[in-house]
């Protein structure tokens with residue numbers, strides 16, 4: 060049953076929070092400035108609590124169960140992160156306070172910049188971007204400005220493989236640059252011949268996701284970076300898939316010039332139902348002067364200070380980034396150290412390969428690149444032999460009945476009926492086996508009782524929802540039933 | 541290992557299934573010479589140790605609540621009721637991601653739909669989205685949306701100097717690759733008339749803030765005149781605002797704004813040294829197809845029961861890629877949830893009361909401060925919770941004195957952003973400031989004044 064709408068629970072005169080009376084003499088408020096009506100609901104505290112607790116029970120999170128949402132790294136979020144981020148010395152500080160009064164917070168940011176630089180093999184880091192997409196935008200603006208500084212302002216194209224996430228071309232377009240899509244080869248790598256064909260003096264750079272969204276490490280990455288550099292371009296690395304390679308390889312060592320990190324993926328900060336994330340950007344030394352301002356520096360006297368990089372692209376948001384998210388990621392890195400992070404990546408890759416091997420064994424779900432070892436994720440297809448009317452969407456919805464969150468579906472776009480599976484390292488073999496068992500049963504059902512899949516889910520808080528209707532007759536706000 | 545449950549036995553069994561002897565075999569696509577770098581990171585800590593170390597780091601900061609503060613300028617110290625943290629600590633909410641699978645995401649979807657509804661009500665607009673990153677990027681996104689609404693046929697943006705300087709900086713960062721003219725904010729004196737003089741048939745959008753960065757309120761009538769004049773040029777009006785102020789004063793929807801943005805932090809989100817916050821973003825219904833960000837809409841399921849889904853996503857990057865209205869993907873969902881809980885818990889009366897307390901306390905502080913010799917109130921129109929005080933000495937000097945002698949965190953130094961506003965302090969007073977704190981500030985500044993006088997007499 061649909062839960063009561065917040066406005067339906069409202070009753071005139073109720074209030075959920077009492078505030079003290081004014082302890083100063085009152086100043087009349089000019090009547091001509093006052094709004095006639097304030098259409099907000101009126102609820103008691105218990106009404107509010109029950110409403111949201113009931114809503115929460117209709118949500119599925121990592122703490123509910125297995126969430127193999129490819130490209131999103133839905134790993135377990137350690138509870139200590141929530142405690143450190145809620146220390147009053149972190150939550151109750153104003154971003155514009157005098158640096159001498161916030162040295163602890165600035166130390167944390169400074170060390171975080173350093174640790175991310177070390178993990179990625181890059182030279183300088185900004186923590187300002189709010190999420191991965193804003194990190195990309197920041198990185199592309201940096202590349203653009205660096206090319207202008209090199210006297211190459213006529214360059215206006217960014218090459219992007221067809222397997223890329225939608226934010227890559229969108230961030231590029233926002234920077235005023237043109238997107239040129241390049242194909243992947245039969246092995247899932249960047250097609251070298253195509254790349255060469257496009258590399259001329261109009262190219263600002265290449266934006267590459269490695270491991271790719273196919274879950275594959277590009278075997279030609281060093282060659283790819285060398286070719287781009289030779290043509291005067293820069294290489295951007297989308298770091299969404301860093302969880303596969305921490306302590307295994309550093310993007311900077313391979314020739315990547317600029318990359319973003321998704322702290323909400325790799326570094327265990329919770330996804331919040333869609334955010335907040337945090338998308339720091341690392342760069343090689345040549346690009347450091349272009350980072351967004353300010354970054355944290357350490358003065359000769361040992362004080363942390365705000366520093367404005369000389370040729371900064373500017374601010375990309377207010378203040379210093381999603382600090383509360385950064386505190387959680389910092390906690391995570393400090394608990395792992397170098398050995399722990401490598402173990403994280405090893406187990407993320409082991410878990411994904413184990414699932415890929417089990418699916419190949421099962422044979423019902425094609426794995427287009429199953430001949431290669433995958434990284435932390437792999438892409439299968441919801442094309443079950445003998446069940447032609449069944450689509451990936453049906454399989455995903457049926458998985459809900461088994462109490463799993465479905466994988467990412469229909470992405471990357473180059474794989475028809477894609478089921479992108481990322482188990483993460485925080486899941487046990489038993490959990491992975493359980494999920495494979497569910498996929499096995501679903502493949503059987505697809506052949507014996509396809510209707511069961513078409514009408515799934517059957518055991519969720521709601522049945523399949525009419526998305527076409529939502530878009531045709533949009534209802535995006537209501538203040539009454 | 542703590543967060544990786546595989547035992548050695550598990551790992552061996554899994555390797556056997558995969559057909560490998562050693563995990564290293566999985567990494568053979570990675571050039572051997574670059575494999576296994578020796579990362580120089582601090583040694584791993586247990587939970588106990590990390591908790592202790594971070595407690596120390598947190599303890600090195602002067603926190604509000606312990607220190608009285610009169611700092612605002614875009615981030616505000618407001619009361620956060622316990623119920624907010626209780627709700628956002630439900631891990632069904634905070635450990636979920638974007639509600640791509642609506643059947644198991646109705647909690648997030650309904651809560652965000654309700655947030656959108658309350659933001660629309662508060663701003664007086666028809667539609668609000670599920671959030672932008674923050675108040676600054678919301679302004680930049682509003683500008684891009686206006687350009688898109690006018691199909692990129694106009695490329696001039698007129699922006700008021702009294703829009704938060706950081707918002708204007710971010711706007712310029714976002715615009716640097718586009719062929720745009722951003723004018724109007726180069727002179728601090730530019731009022732609405734001056735801004736309108738800059739409008740022509742190439743102007744896509746006029747961006748103002750109300751209450752403005754200096755705390756000043758423009759009446760509904762004044763704003764309506766502005767909106768009409770902007771519309772007469774065929775341009776759109778974007779108003780950046782403060783959600784707490786909207787509990788009392790005319791809503792932008794009432795006076796004709798086309799797009800309304802706000803920093804939503806004040807609604808139930810702690811200061812957190814600057815983030816995560818949320819950008820509130822509301823607009824007229826007819827603009828929806830050019831809008832950026834996620835939208836939750838109401839629909840029905842197979843049984844005809846009401847439910848919620850993400851909708852109108854053909855505007856977004858995962859479908860439209862380079863032609864999307866914005867690149868935003870992850871947004872500030874949990875912060876929007878907090879804002880929703882805050883609005884629901886305080887409700888109509890509570891929100892009004894917060895706004896009234898801000899008004900009364902700010903005016904009490906301003907009255908007392910301007911009575912001091914050597915200080916002058918620079919605000920020449922009604923203000924809400926912030927006001928500008930001209931001081932006898934540079935603000936940095938006064939703030940250092942306030943901190944060292946009184947343990948007070950003073951206001952914002954406006955000379956940072958405005959050449960003409962030397963010695964001008966932007967003070968913010970909210971419901972969190974007690975009369976005692978305000979009186980202490982007054983005493984401190986009075987003493988500083990005497991101190992300066994004595995210095996002058998002596999020298």
Ligand SMILES: Cc1ncc(COP(=O)(O)O)c(C=O)c1O
Nearest residue numbers: 130190191192224299336869870
């Ligand atoms: C490969 C890839 N790149 C970029 C992004 C965008 O990151 P964010 O959602 O943090 O903006 C994603 C998000 O899922 C992604 O999977």
